[in-house]
Amino acid sequence: MIRTATILALLAAPALASEDIPDQYPQSVLYSKPVEVIPNVFSAIGATAPPTYENAGHNNNLSFIVTGDGVIVVNGGANAKLAEALHAEIKAVTDQPVRLVINENGQGHAMLGNSYWAAQGVDILGHVEAKKVFEDNAFQILEGMKRYAKENAEGTEAVGPNLTFEDRHDIEMGGMKIEVLYLGPAHSEGDVSVWLPEQKLVIAGDIAFHERMPPIFSETCTSCWIETWETAFEPLGALYVIPGHGHPTNMAQVRRFTHDYLVYLRGKIGAHLDAGGTLDDAYYVDQSPYARLDTFEELATKNAGIVFTEMEFE
Template identity: 75%
Template sequence: MKYVAALCALIALPAYASEDIADQYPASELYSKPVEVIPNVFSAIGATAPPTYENAGHNNNLSFIITGDGVVVMNSGASYALAKALHSEIKAVTDQPVKLVFNENGQGHAMLGNTYWAQQGVDIVAHVDAAAAFEGNGAQSLRGAIAVTKERADKTELTPPNITFEDEYIVEMGDMKIEARYLGPAHSPGDIVVWLPAQSLVISGDMAFHERMLPIFPDTMTADWIETWETAFEPLEATYVIPGHGHPTNMDQVRRYTRDYLVYLREKIGAHLEDGGDLADAYYVDQTPYKNLDTFEELATKNAGRVYEQMEFE
């Protein structure tokens, strides 16, 4: 019951969003100390702000699963130091070795810590499209990380995953069945989720956002993301969701801030197009229902412009 109560508290209190808190865990390179979401599933919740020197680039969720016969990690983090710090936290709660790391996609915050795990002899798994994206964009991600986090990016190098898959990668380890699944196009190439069917918990990666506004990238196909959500992600009927960003919650909350936001913004841009509106004015369509989200100021206008550019040719 204590896990349900703690999760309900996180759901009920948007004040837990932490865009304005520079660092919640000064004793560690991690932004926050890992919390046990349900028994044996932990997550170090990243800042809901953009990457900064103060948060060490830890602005996504780094999770791990203690199976009884080893530990499985979701995301290596945005640097060597973050991966090492997460390992220190894992060793503080279990003697079981880390046996597998999943990268949720090909972005820097998922893969730039891979070098640390590779040095520990741990297999690193990602979707084929995520691996390709990292091969193409990893150097740029690393340059960006160094520019922002400076010496906190020391020892961070480009190490790709050594195992890739297309549809699913299923692991039975200890007491856990862990299913890494590619559900379809979403936030970025090769986005995967990690599904624990017996626990009804999904580590969603960037399929789902909570407490902060999601970014729409040039290669984010919003119509496809909505379709993937409705046909493959929502049907999981997960009780617990550890999102890519923001605190652990439930499906209703991540739907509200992910799928519903995408639908809302597309409707606004669609109406703007029907009225003959141009790109310059599209940036300023009304997004006030979502102004409470962290990163709203940084992302709202960019998101509107990118959706306009997509929908103009749909």
């Protein structure tokens, strides 16, 4: 039975993962201690800030599933120190061994901790596109992490997944059914979601953001992201959502801060283009309804410029 009162209390909790708080778990390199979202599914919620020395790059969610016959970890972490710290937390919860690590995409904070898990003999699974992106940019990703993480980067090597898939990878372990799904183009190449159909919980990856503004990359197709959301992600019917960034919540909340933000920004940029607006002015389209999101100051103008460039040729 899912402990409803516990879940409701978690979902109603204030948004503590703020860039104004340097560390919520000072005795660990992790930014925050893992919480049990539903029985046997845990997540260490990352800072809703850019990666910094203070958060050691733990600015995404590092999750794990205790299946009864082994543990599945979702995200390698931004460096080997973070992966090791997460492993210590897993050992405090269960004696079951870690049997698989799933990388939610090809970004550094999903894959750079893989070197720790590979040294433990653990298989690592990722989408074929995520593996390619990571390996093509491994040197730059690793060096970028070393610059902010300093001593926390020690022992980290660029190691991609040794197992890949294209559309889906089904797992049955310890009586649990787990589906690793590529639902379509979203935030970055090879974004995947981990769906637990019996529990109605999705570890969304970076298709879904909460409490912080989604970053839009030059390679992001925002119209594709919206289509993937409407045709594949939301139709999963998830009751519980662990987003790529921000606290666990529900589908309505991540829709507000991801899908609806993308629709809103594309609407503003579309109107700007229809009026003959230029790129210089596009940076300043009104995004005030989302100004309270963390990383708004860092990302709002950049997002507007990228979407202008994307929509200019649609």
